[in-house]
């Protein structure tokens with residue numbers, strides 16, 4: 226192949242990749258500052274640079290355990306909608322995979338609790354946690370469009386994936402006792418799962434009305450705001 230043809234085919238490849246960018250990436254660009262606030266929060270950065278305050282980690286652990294228990298019904302409702310509305314059996318399989326991993330997640334939290342001496346039976350959900358779960362509960366309504374629900378679901382999972390993957394990237398000083406948490410959400414399998422959820426959301430949004438698009442964008446921003454508030458709890462905010 227001549228150099229000219231090679232350059233042209235590389236250009237074409239790049240063009241195709243750019244064309245594949247969906248509306249979610251456009252929204253992330255538009256709302257970059259809140260996206261960065263959610264995925265590079267000081268708590269996460271402190272895990273990565275090793276300066277994390279372990280009482281903050283304990284607070285996060287207790288609050289996230291309660292969150293995950295509340296998140297299960299939300300994922301279950303996404304699963305029901307995937308079965309009813311998607312018309313694509315793979316949607317259901319992707320969500321079912323996420324649901325199944327939540328089982329392991331709850332067990333992981335329990336093991337961590339005994340490691341960190343956290344008694345979940347005494348942990349009280351803080352305001353940010355309650356508000357986030359109330360928001361997700363509202364999204365379980367049949368009135369909420371499948372595309373909107375799927376966008377929220379993706380954003381919730383993606384924030385954890387991006388945050389914890391950051392703690393494992395080159396140059397990290399993540400304390401070895403916290404790498405389990407980072408691998409849980411920062412591993413390649415979870416990244417792949419998030420990418421599958423994103424593709425589902427993108428496919429739904431391609432055919433969505435203007436109204437649904439506006440709702441999905443709003444829900445995406447709100448999830449990011451709730452995630453920031455959630456991280457803030459670890460620093461003692463309520």
Ligand SMILES: Cc1ncc(CN)c(N)n1
Pocket residue numbers: 289292293296381382384385452455
């Ligand atoms: C607050 C929060 N957001 C997302 C995740 C990932 N399921 C989580 N465990 N907690």
